[in-house]
Amino acid sequence: MKRHVLHPLWVAIGLVGLIFLARQFLVPDDFGVHGESFTYNYYRLSNVDEWKAFPVKYQGRDACVECHKDNVRSHRRSPHKRVECENCHGPSGNHPDDVEFLPLNRERDLCLRCHADLDYPNTARADLPAIVDRRHKRKRECVECHDPHDPREEAS
Amino acid sequence: MNEEIIVHGVEWTAKELFVYPNEFIYWSIQIVMYPYMTGLVAGAFVLSSLYHVFGQKDLKEIAQFSLVFSLALLPVAALPLLLHLQQPLRAMEPLLTPHFTSAIAAFGIVFTTYALIVLSEIWFVYRVYFVHELEVLKGASGFWNLLRRGVYAVLTLGARDTSDEAARVDHKAAKILAGVGIPVACFLHGYAGFIFGSVKANALWMSPLMPVIFIMSAVVSGIALCMLTYIVIMEWKAFRSRRRDSVAAAGEIKGAEIEIIGKATRYLLGFLVAAISLELLDLIFRGYTAMKSWDILRSVMYGKDFVNIFVLQYTLGNLVPFVLLLLPGRTIKRTVVALLLVLFGVFMMRWNVVIGGQAFSLSFAGYMHYHIPIIPHSIETFKEGLFGALTVIATPFVLFWLINKFVPSLRSDVGEA
C-alpha cells in the first residue's frame, strides 16, 4: 500500500530518538527524583554538596577571643555584649590567614542603625539610648568620644 | 563568568508606594510577544484546518497560505523566550529534564509535537509538487537550481510516487493531520494561558478562565493576521499585474476575493465574541466577589490601566472592529482597518495580562510602572526592549519569504485539491 505516508513518522521518531540520545550526554547521571515527590524533589543530587561547600564568611565571636582578649573582655561586660564583633568589623573570613586587618568602620551611620532616635512607641527600639542625629555633635565620629567595645567608657 | 552586575528589571521598573525589595517587572515585552506569536500560530493553523477538515472550499487559497505561514510563525514563537531567558544556552533543558508539574515544561513536548504536525501536513500537501519540481530541475545548472534540487530531494523524503492513488492518500493524510492538529494547536495556546492562570501568587492572573480566554483570542489573532497578509499579498499581485499591463489575463490575479474574506470574517467575529465575553465575565466575577486583592486590582484596572484596558483593548481592539465588520457594504479597505485593530486589540490583551499582572505589588499596597526600553544601550535593553520586540515581529515575514521559495503557498494550481 502507500507506505510513503509513514515517512514523516519515521522522521518524528528519529527526532525523539535524538533527544533521548542527547539526554545521555547532556543530563548529569545523578539527575532524578531524590525524595518522596516528583513535584518537589526532582533535581541534580550533587548540587546539595555544592551548596554545603559554599565558603563561610562569618566566624562568630568565639573565633575572636583567642587573640583579641582585652577588647572581647570589655565587650562582654558591656551593654554591647550581644552585638557580634563582625557586625561592626565585617566578616572575618579566614582572618588572620588571608586578611591581616579587618576594616575599622568608624562612621556615624553604623552606630545610628540602632541609636538614631525614631521616637516610635512600644518598640524594642524605644529601650535603646538614642540621639537625634542632627542635634548631637554633627559630622563627628561617635567613636571619638564613645568606646565602641564598652560604650559606658570614654574613648581612649 | 560575566562579572557585570545587572539587576534584571531595575532599568525598566519604576516602583510606587510599598513594593517588596525584590519585586521588579521580570516578565516584560518578550513575555508579551510570546503568547502573541503562539496565538498567531494557533489561529493560522485553525484557519487552515477549517478548509481541510470542514471542507470550506471557499477558503482553499487562504488555507494554503495560512498553513505555510503558521510554519513561518512557529520558530518565531520560540524566539521571544530565547531573548528573555537569563541563560539562553540552557534553552534545551525543558526537553532534556522536563519537570512536568510546570506548565512551561509542557512547552517542549507540545511545541515539538505541533511542529511535527504542521511540517507533516505541509509535506502531504506539497509532496507531489516537490517530486514534479525535481523532474523539472533535472539537468538544470547554476547555484540556485542546484540548491533547489538538493532541498527538494531531501523534502520528498524518498517518496516519489505521483500516481492518483498516492495523491489521494496524501490528501487523506493531510485532512487527518489538520483534524488532529486543531486540538494540539488549542493545547499549545491553552497551556500558554495555563502558565498565567495557574500562578496563585498573582491576583490578576489566577483564574481558571485564563486558558480559554487565551485560546479564543489566539484564534482571533491568527485568523486576522492570515486574512490581512492574504489581502496584502493578493492586492499587491493584482496591483503589479495592472502596472505591468501583463499578457497574463487580468482575470488570473483578481486580488483578494470578497467571498473568501467574508467567510473568514464570520469565524473571526464568532471567536471575538467568545473572547470578549469570557474576559468580561472574569472582570464581573472579580468585582462581585471582591476578594482581598480587589482593591488594588480595581485601582489598577479602573485607574492606572484604564486607557490600556477599556479604551485600547476593549473599544479600539474589539468594539470598533466588530462594528466595522458588521456594517453593511463591507469593503476590502474597511476590512483591513478592522483587522489591524483586531491584531492591536489582541496584542493589548497580552500586554494587559502580562504587564498588568505586574503593575501591582504582592504587598497589594504598591505599584510598578513599566517603561519599555526604546533605544537599547546594552544587550539586555535590546533583548527586552522595543527593538527586541520589533525583531520578533519582523522575523516571520522573513521566514515566510524564504519558505515560500520552496513551498509556493500562494499559487492555487499547486498543492493538493
Add this chain to the structure above:
Amino acid sequence: MTCTRRAFMKDALGCSLATVLPAGAFTLLSRSEARAAVANANVRWGFLVDTTKCVGCGMCVKACKNENEIPYDAPVTRTWVERYIVTRDGRTLADSPEGGRDGYTSREIRDEDIDPDNIAKAFFVPKLCNQCDNPACVQVCPVGATYQTDDGVVLVDREWCIGCGYCIMACPYGVRFFHPVHKVAEKCNFCYHRITKGLEPACVQSCAFGARRLANLRDPEDPVTRIITTERVAVLKDEYGTKPNVFYLGLDANVR
C-alpha cells in the same frame, strides 16, 4: 482506506510514545538513587521571627549580603526588614529602603515626617524565604533547577537554572530574584552551608536582639521549636496553601 487509518494509528501511537516515554525514562532511571539519598528524617529546618524584638538595625541584611555574596549595592536581597507605621488617624505606611540594608536611621517614611504623637504603633518585620512545605516555586520550575532537600530547605541549582523567572513569579512572598552576577534565580536558603555545619544563619548570628532564631522543627527538645509549638505564632499569607515554616511572634494584622 485501511492504509491511511493504519498510518493514522501509527502516527498517534508515535506521538503518544513521544509524550509518555520521557516521563517514564527518568523515573525508571533514578529510583535506586532516591532511596540512598533520603537520609535525614531527623531534621526539618524552621525559623522564628520575634517582631517585638526587632529594632530595625538592618545588621541581618548586611550580614546576609556579605555571607552569601549578594552585591551590596544591588537593590536585591535574600532577606529584608520592613517598617510599618500605623497612625492614629487610620493610615498605615510601610517601607523597606534597600530592604533595610543600611538600617533605619531616619524618622521620615517615604519622604514624610510623621508626628510622633500621631503614631499609634510602629514596628519592624524581618522577612526571608519561608522554605515552604509545598513550595509553589518548586512546582513551577520547568527543568528541576530548584528543589526541596530532605531537611526542608529549598535550594537553587545554579548550574541548571535557565533563568525563565517562573519561580520568581510563583512565590507569593516575593523572596526570589535574579542573581545580578550569576544570572540565575536566587533566594534565601537559611545559609544552608552554615546550618549543615552546626553554625547559625548569618542573619541569626548578627541579630543582637534575638529577633531571628533558627529551629529544628523535628526536635522536640529544641527551645525554639518549643516556642513555636506552645506559644501563639503566626505565618505570612497562609491562604496560598504553601505551608510556610517561618513563624512570627507579634505579627500585626497590618503586615503585608
